[in-house]
Amino acid sequence: MWDVIIIGAGASGLMCAIEAGKRGRKVLLLDHAKRAGQKILMSGGGRCNFTNLYLEPNNYLCDNPHFVKSALSRYTQWDFIALVDKHKINWHEREHGQLFCDDSAKQIVTMLLDGAKQVGVQLQLQTEIIAHSQSADHLFTLQTKQGSMQCHSLVIATGGLSLPKMGATPFAYKVAEQYQLPVKPTRAGLVPFTLQQKDKFAALSGISLPATASCEVKVGKKSKQISFSEALLFTHRGLSGPVILQISNYWQPGEKVSLDLLPSLDLLHILQTQQQTNPEQTLKTLLAKQLPKRVVECLLEMAAIENLPLKKYHEKQLITISQLFHQWSPQISGTEGYRTAEVTLGGVDTDFVSSKTFECKTTKGLYFVGEALDVTGWLGGFNFQWAWASGWAAGQEV
Known part of the structure; x- marks a missing residue:
């Protein structure tokens, strides 16, 4: 019997476990992978872009744009920076306020694992959930190959579908469906584009240049133009680089993306x-x-x-x-998909989850945090900050 079981030992799950443990809760943290914090370890080229100095709620995509405000205001980028500083992890700022470890992403994972251990969190890896249910008295029972376990609060922190080679699964969405929670349609985000005439661009593979990418975005019945100015990279299959990853969150199949290849000049x-x-x-x-x-x-x-x-x-x-x-408008055939996507757009409908506690409004004791929810941040540390903030907020309640 546990007070809290958290499924998913990634950024949001680790943060939630630490905060719940600080409150004296008996916490079990489960993951099906061989090691915790897999996506943290590979992020930012192995240096973990752990947050962003210039973070605002409008840096996030969510069908309910107000949902992110509570958690982000209660656990800010400055709070996480203070935690990193406390553990004497050296970091540096890159363009657009992105913060990276000087040394290695391993330092962030070690910091979180040490923090969880200090407050008595038990970590159990290589654990597959076979079945789960909730009794009439709101007690959850989980069946695993290692046996069954029970808890009062169940936190789903298993992320989305991006990077399946890192262990991504639709587990969070299946849990939501079991408890009659709607899931917003999912698609790959922060992802390279493939081009219809890719053969004609094959000779350009490896070339990088500054560019501004723009596309039309529907806001209710109106539409507005959104633009990003960063590096563009030609690949053997299409287009990548930070400017493409950013605009990919807003692009819809069949729509145009306009690229200014000389953003600082009047040609x-x-x-x-x-x-x-x-x-x-x-x-x-x-x-x-x-x-x-x-x-x-x-x-x-x-x-x-x-x-x-x-x-x-x-x-x-x-x-x-x-x-x-x-105003170059390449003929986009699609994206590279979840295989290379950094995040998943869509997810568990936030209208059915408390923005303060992250508890489901219709199922007592069930919580969703991090990327499992219909919240997606821009490239540049925003998704990690959402993981820290949502995990922290749920950790105060479970």
């Missing part, structure tokens, strides 16, 4: 000026001063634009050339 002005001052210069020569030559050649070829001296182009052609590089 039309450059073309017009150079046409006057250097009319014999060819178009490719001019463009290759601003962009990688292979990118220039590929886009001009696809748009069937001839490489001529600048004096040969009339004004409408210059506008068309400018738009090609400032």
Whole structure:
């Protein structure tokens, strides 16, 4: 018999276990993997982008945009930074307020595991849940290959479907369905795009350049444009890099994404000026001063634009050339899917979960935290902060 059983020894599960243990609760933390904190260990290139300095509720996608506010305001990025500092883990800031460990993500996992051990949390790995149920007196019973166990509070912290090789499963959604909780449709988030004409872009694989990506997003009956400015990476299958991962959260199949490949320049002005001052210069020569030559050649070829001296182009052609590089709309066939996605969009419907306690409104003693919920953050430490905050908040209640 346990006060609390938490299924999922990732970021949110570990944080919840620590906080519940601090309150003197008898806590069992279960996971089917061989080691705890798998996604923490591989995140940020092994250095764990553990939070972000410039965190706001509008950095999250959720059908109920107000849901994230309570937890994020009660356990902030400054609280987690203080915890990291307390354990003397050195860190540094990168662009856009992203914080990384100087050394290794292992330090974050060790910090959390040590914290759980200090407050008496029992960790049990390689444990598969065969069945679970709740009795009339709200007691949960779990059946595993190691035997059965009971608890008063059951926390689901098993995440979403992204990175199945890391052990991702639909377990959280199956639990929700068993207790008649709606699950919002799921899809891969923070994920590279595949292109319809990928063969034509194969020669560009490995090229990276700064870009701004934009797409239209529906907000109720209205639509607004959302944009991100970061690095773009051409791959052998399509497009990646931070700017693509960010916009992928908002892109819907069939919709367009506009890419500005020269976000800090006015190409039309450059073309017009150079046409006057250097009319014999060819178009490719001019463009290759601003962009990688292979990118220039590929886009001009696809748009069937001839490489001529600048004096040969009339004004409408210059506008068309400018738009090609400032408003390039590649033909997106889809995404790389959950195989490479960093997060899962959608999840357990937040209308049925308390934003303060994370307890289900319809099932006493059942809690969902972290990525299992219909909450997805931007790239850059936002999803980890959601895990820390939601785990912390549930830990105060279970």
